[in-house]
Amino acid sequence: MRVLFCSFIFLFTVLTGTAGNGLDRNPDVIKLESKYSLDLITDSFDGGDYAQRWAYWTTPDSADSVAFREFMVVFANEWNKYPVAWIKVNNLQKIAFVKNLTVSGQQRFAMPDPYDETLYYDIEYLIYGSEYVSEMIHHEFWHMIEEQNFGTMYFKSTVWCSFNRAGFRYGNGGSDAYTDGKYVDGEHTKLGFVTNYAMYGEEEDRGEVYCWFFTKRTWNLLNAWIIEDRILKNKFDWMLDFMETRVPEMDRAFFEKMNSQD
Template structure:
């Protein structure tokens, strides 16, 4: 959460701390801040008409098309309660509203979509060490539908300024293992932001793990809006094609591929023949094992 100036009116400071939309309202108009907060739960209820949908980039790299159904049937309230109880030991609460997406309605169609999302998200988070999310102040996992960012549909996005990660069902056919991978990928962006104070701070030690001649691409956002295919292990040192777009994507992809069942076995096999990738896997394992507030591993 961003810091507020002491000059900000007290009423708006309180509303801004409890309602992110209020931070965009001028301090001299507190009644508009109140309006922003009152209408916040309704925000994002209509996805942009011209939002771009991209095909599933992991469709050709799908080791597990469907996860077992673990979420009980029932009302939306029951689904929410079950999920919150299932994840309570991991120190996170669940949110159901975000201005970038739409809230799940209590309709048969939306309950089915929410169950499908929970069938992936809950087991994925439960495989993480229980101390990991609290260590990096990931306090909320927000589940919505039809998430859009900059006019493009997204399945997940990091939100460290809200101590959150946003995850979505966008109503499209999707590989469940690929969605699990995306959950971990976006979480790593939050971890990196906490460690480095930015998503993309240069890390010389990491770059030394692969061929020094290699140059990253134009950033992860450049893969959206087209027909990008995220193939696995396209060259030495990289778990996926998307890992080659930017250093932060390389780290997040390595983390996610090596911790997602189905992809994990592939990474282990590739690393046996690829010393550069093996070095990155070792680096990431050391990072996972470090104590709270410990130093990042160095080569």
């Protein structure tokens, strides 16, 4: 009877999935956790107070293993571009991979929670293409970086704003792009801005400039535009100096090499 009871417990554990969804066994998850000393969360978790207040998400299950594997190929390719020192100096601790992510009721690819040092990414967004996902992986990390270095995700910099033309005013934040009915995708339609989205907020402007350093297409465009766009050149120089000051290896040569291999 004792043997039968133990066998039943083992079978119950397997059938009810108490061992989790198994996504933590993904090779890219294991390698990234080891390399960067990060906690990559693939299963159910509560999240911090900020996330609980503003966000909603569901947990991927074993049926999402193919989608998760495909997402992790893109994610690992982008994340491995970072020096270990860059992650350490910005104090990121956790990355949560979720589904059906909403922030304040708006569907989102990602959400930074700088108070719990956690980044959330929705694995289902590959339907919008790997190029979009690749860029936004970095953009969303910028918001964590901004809070870590300036104490807020909405830092107001007189230096940064001085780069813009006199009289320019940013919008009311990136969330308005989802709701104002006026947003149109576009790249470098206005001097000083890599995208139309960058004009929605000072923090979004920096996030867009930052993420454009990390993919070959955007890096090449950025470097072509700053030849004649003095405003954008100033923002480029500010961002490069910001990174290099904190992690010296992240100089122009670092990005040239990275984007020649991408």
